[in-house]
Amino acid sequence: MAEKEISQAVIGRLPRYFRFLGELKDEGVERISSQELSGIMNVTASQIRQDFNNFGGFGQQGYGYNVEYLYQEIGRILGLDKTHHLIIVGAGNLGQALANYMNFERRGFIFTGVFDNNPALYGRKIRGIEVRPMEEVADFVEQNNVDIAVLTIPKNSAEEVAERLVSVGIKAIWNFAHVDLKVPKEVQVENVHLSDSLMKLSYMLERYEKESRETNE
Amino acid sequence: MAEKEISQAVIGRLPRYFRFLGELKDEGVERISSQELSGIMNVTASQIRQDFNNFGGFGQQGYGYNVEYLYQEIGRILGLDKTHHLIIVGAGNLGQALANYMNFERRGFIFTGVFDNNPALYGRKIRGIEVRPMEEVADFVEQNNVDIAVLTIPKNSAEEVAERLVSVGIKAIWNFAHVDLKVPKEVQVENVHLSDSLMKLSYMLERYEKESRETNE
DNA sequence: TAGATTGTTAATCGATTAACAATC
DNA sequence: TAGATTGTTAATCGATTAACAATC
Known part of the structure; x- marks a missing residue:
């Protein structure tokens, strides 16, 4: 039963979800909606829901997501339950x-x-x-x-x-x-x-300086 | 004169172009076509030309790209000519x-x-x-x-x-x-x-093992 | 001139966002 | 039941690939 391939874009976001959920968990937050998480993480609520639904439904309508549960599930998806x-x-x-x-x-x-x-x-x-x-x-x-x-x-x-x-x-x-x-x-x-990675930073620096120069002319 | 914004996808590929061109240069290669580079780098020739043309034309019809020149230009784009x-x-x-x-x-x-x-x-x-x-x-x-x-x-x-x-x-x-x-x-x-990054590796490992299990059943 | 290969426009594909029906 | 919010389908946007006219 071949499951649909998960895109690299989605996979690349999983560790970041995992990190934020871990922090929320440590702060004692019990539940969170895609809307709230969107505010914290600076991504759209729509993307959050789409991302999670690649792996099945972890939430509950009218309630949102249980932080602890979602954290564990993402950890499992990432294989962090294995040694x-x-x-x-x-x-x-x-x-x-x-x-x-x-x-x-x-x-x-x-x-x-x-x-x-x-x-x-x-x-x-x-x-x-x-x-x-x-x-x-x-x-x-x-x-x-x-x-x-x-x-x-x-x-x-x-x-x-x-x-x-x-x-x-x-x-x-x-x-x-x-x-x-x-x-x-x-x-x-x-x-x-x-x-x-350092070259990318260099590019960004260069571009910003270039823009500044042009703006000041 | 606001130039069009370069996408993150393109920027992310520049250092890799730079690395391959540097190696070609060191090997003494003088010119290369998008087709040849495509074979070496495992990306489409079309993407290579599109990427370069975000910054203006570095090539010449019928000839291809001068390796040394292209290398230098990409270095310049990345800001590597600055200290x-x-x-x-x-x-x-x-x-x-x-x-x-x-x-x-x-x-x-x-x-x-x-x-x-x-x-x-x-x-x-x-x-x-x-x-x-x-x-x-x-x-x-x-x-x-x-x-x-x-x-x-x-x-x-x-x-x-x-x-x-x-x-x-x-x-x-x-x-x-x-x-x-x-x-x-x-x-x-x-x-x-x-x-x-390590979590992504963990994910890939997990996914591959899962696929193997399913294939063998 | 003929051949090669770019630069660039058009077509396709995939990812993100928006919308909304389902449901807790 | 009413309100909230998901899961999911549809619309949009952007990135990649294909095609080809321009030109060296």
Whole structure:
């Protein structure tokens, strides 16, 4: 029974709904209408209802949505009720920062191992977990049921390492290397291209300054 | 002379064009047609031409596009020909990682200062630049012509710090805190919500596993 | 000139918004 | 029952793709 494909636009909004609902929940808000949520989140009430209805009806006519319930359901849609074992590949600054910065665990992402091919780092501990050489990754992934790899290595070796991770059984790659990885379609890739993001900011800055100049002429 | 507004969709694709053109340039490729680029980048040739023509004609009929020229023009559109002075606010793991990891300088983003409100960090050097107390930020921004702030602090203080940065003359914020900042519309904000990104990956993983289950039944 | 490929207009597709009947 | 608000269908808007005339 093939369900209808959910658009990227909708998926991209889910984490934001999840965040706002979590905050409302923490504030003790019990119910909310699409209208109210619209005001808080700065999107149309219509879009909110359409988005939720992609996954079935979570609300109740005349009442609205139960915050706690909706929060849980969106969490479930996002797969946050499941547990994933995750390794970080590349123990440089960014890899270390991610290991320490994000409290993955709260959402079911268990930081299980960290790998590098720089012998100087072997044995050094990051958040209590020691850096292992890349050679051990195959056994480790198998033995520890790892399904997600965080790729924080330079772009030139990224493609090769990604291939290796895939061959070893990794199901999803959170890719911080500045390349478009070529992986089999059953492997999920989410890119975080930081320099692209900074360039967008640069564009916006540039455009605003340009507009200002033109307005003042 | 108000130019037509460029859609977010187009802007979002510019950095990727820039990256591919840079690689082609490095490989010594002189000219390329929208058709060829389409094959490499996995987008339609039509979209490529439409995108470029938002900014005027960069190509030549019967010939295609000059790689070097197009690369430069897109760089210019993105504002990468300008120099920006940038500070990092929040000298934790992520702030340090960003300072070290990205070679901002190559694109005209000059890492000028780093601030924190933790006295234990004052004076410690990150990439040769010492951590300063937040109290000094106003004078520093003014004296050093800083226009971009990278916000790598916890979400609870982000709003307050952002306000302060704005009041002090910051024009753009690269926001890694997991909140939607409220700033005047003349201040540009680009969000990097890492946990949102990880949740999207989680969703894709979940969906794929679900599909697999259903197919095998 | 003939061939290639852009720039641009028109057609299609998809996403967002509006409207309203269903129902709590 | 009356009022509120969803779920859902229809209308609109915008983005992508196709087509082709302009032109190098």
